Amino acid sequence: MNEANFDNVIHAPNRLQICAVLAEIAELDFKQLKQQLDVSDSVLSKHLKSLEDAGYVYILKKLDNGRVRTWVSLSPEGMKAFNGHVLALKAIIG
């Protein structure tokens, strides 16, 4: 069971969106994630770096048909932090 826990790393709108998408899916390609969020490569990279530094996402480069694809997934810590953050937001609303 998760506890309500406001998390400043996740709270930024783009990072909240990244976690919201990754919480629902096993892995997402960088390009697909960019498309889901409707942001530029640099903005997405910056937010992913913050989440990776916090240990909330895994970023893996895999070879697929001769080209490198970047796959992003939420770590167990990221999932826990995201669920806790959502509970904290719900607690604020009451």
Add this chain to the structure above:
Amino acid sequence: MKDEKVNLNSEQAMQSLDLLKQTQTKLSLSVRPPIWLSSSAGFAYGLFTLSFSFGMNQGIWMWGVLLSIIMFTSLIVYWAQTLKKRGIKGKIWPSNGKSRFTWILSAVVFAILVSSAISTANNGYLLMSALISIITGVCFTATLHYFPNYQFVDGKSYQGNSNE
């Protein structure tokens, strides 16, 4: 950065939750199979229920079971591969409570429908069994269309999002 005191009023919290919902709805619409695929998978599931109920060991119904399994498996594998090419790898077991409830509920409902079709056919009510099989197929199509990611999505609920 965790547990820092943040001054957030309920309106801002509501906006964050709305943004979260919009984002997840957009994702659900991205993973939703096209209607032809949902209908074909529903048809295969209905055909399987009908053929299995009417007697797997009897000639044509055995072929019905075989055909429906091949058709159903091919459609699911095709859609999983299509999503993977587009950069999406789905989860078989969802991570949040609501989605898990939907997953379990749909598994229970389909188990009840299939076993009802079998038991009505075994008791000689073939028409009733056929009707249950059709209902099973239609329900499966509707589940794939409205719960593509184990959460209800109707397309109208997504109004696009603007951020940053």
